[in-house]
Amino acid sequence: MTLVKVYVTYKESILDPQGEAIETAIHGMGHNDINGVRMGKYFEINFTDDAKDIDTEIDTICDKLLANPNMETYRYEIVNAEGAK
């Protein structure tokens, strides 16, 4: 099994209302040494051992399903088999 970790965040140019709301809440908790919060989605995807071309598959899955290409960008890490469940 191979674990792939995917991180999907808004593009820099896109307003991140959730991130801003969280930053306001954090400041409300008294943490004033924080200057910028961004929120995104995190996925852990397990590939079976017979997966051929994980990079291509992940790109297809992200482009078509996990990330909105107009507003979001993604990056991923392939964790070796030991890191997977």
Next chain:
Amino acid sequence: MTLVKVYVTYKESILDPQGEAIETAIHGMGHNDINGVRMGKYFEINFTDDAKDIDTEIDTICDKLLANPNMETYRYEIVNAEGAK
């Protein structure tokens, strides 16, 4: 500025309906070499240079705001200043 990356996921014992729905959709796209998808939240938090004890602050912020202690677990990475915006 110091960037902290926070990952919030469901505890192992908790059902992850979103992860299961995504796995079903991925299989529907014809990717049958995937065996398990988990979805979580991802945060990027920028601390100013005068932040004193980032570890303690992050634990407090996660426990009180970003993660539901009953259902979710979190981990974080402190990226050195160069990695921050």
